[in-house]
Amino acid sequence: MARVGLTTDRVVRAGAELADEVGFDQVTASELARRFDVKVASLYAHVKNSQDLRTRIALLALEELADLAADAVAGRAGKDALVAFANVYRDYGREHPGRATAARMRLDPETAAASAGVRHAQMTRAILRGYDLGEPDQTHAVRLLGSVFHGYSSLELAGGFSHSAPDSEESWTRILDALDALLRNWPATPTP
Amino acid sequence: MARVGLTTDRVVRAGAELADEVGFDQVTASELARRFDVKVASLYAHVKNSQDLRTRIALLALEELADLAADAVAGRAGKDALVAFANVYRDYGREHPGRATAARMRLDPETAAASAGVRHAQMTRAILRGYDLGEPDQTHAVRLLGSVFHGYSSLELAGGFSHSAPDSEESWTRILDALDALLRNWPATPTP
């Protein structure tokens, strides 16, 4: 019997492509097997189960995103860095909707701690060095940026901003302008 | 044979509770049937298929959220309204994680247009009347707020902010302070 040359890596990559084509939650071992022209059981030598497959796709997406982000911010600072960084997330979500959804998947704490997710947080902090924020405000800002990137990408993917003016492109630009202004002018803790 | 008294409404409500208990994507017709002590096929008289069930749970969640939000903002304005509104989203996500995930589900355009989603957008606009924003900036701000609420809730649910200082509560408060400051001070479109 001819061997197709399955490896965990190839299976996960094919899973990521499948996710982009049919949606992350339509990724099944069966469909993947069909694409490799292989029996389903054969896949189970390379991933523990279908949950494991999905988790690996998520980890792959997080790494790809982190690599792209690292590239984008290299040699930039201030608003320039912020915009480049933010666009990586948005563009990734539009080019790879399945992977992007995967990247938003809930991971158990240990898996998350060992994932490229930590690089994302570090890079966000690095960008904030271009603004004058001490702790704990820097952490608040990291969380705010994460929420906006995450949320915008997800709403845009869900079609929330299509079919209505102004177009998403313009909102995105202006939101980044606004975030930049906010970070330059972060309000002091109000005295209660 | 004793009748349990299934209706579409009861099935969907039970589905929403199940979602909160086991996670939205673990909601299956089989499990629901088990809880009603009924055969699976019986459910299919009340929902078209399992996708229909999930969509109906999402619509229920959107309505509940809109009702809560409407209550919360009644009689409030400015930052007070913003904070009350925002807290509805965050609290709902923490009290009803499954429903909240459902509310973030991708709906097809017609379904979305007929959903309580439009009330959410209207209420967000109403809150922004407390700030001095013209069009198209008001729309940009609606999208920003949607992204933040959506994103923060989703990250918090995924455990992104637990096990690290400062606690999520504090970040949330400070992020709302920051958004209020931003809306009061929305930057003009930069001249290119």
Next chain:
DNA sequence: TGCATTTGCCTAAAGCTTTTAGGCAAATTA
């Protein structure tokens, strides 16, 4: 109250996905 109709839940069955166990042949190593 008695009868007709509607409705609610059932059984049956087919098709699909997941997952495990065990086997044989191809690839690798010695």
Next chain:
DNA sequence: TAATTTGCCTAAAAGCTTTAGGCAAATGCA
């Protein structure tokens, strides 16, 4: 070339989804 490892296979069990057809309970009407 022989021994070992590895890759893919068949088989099979178990669960979820969905449709079709049937019977009995609830409802409506004379």
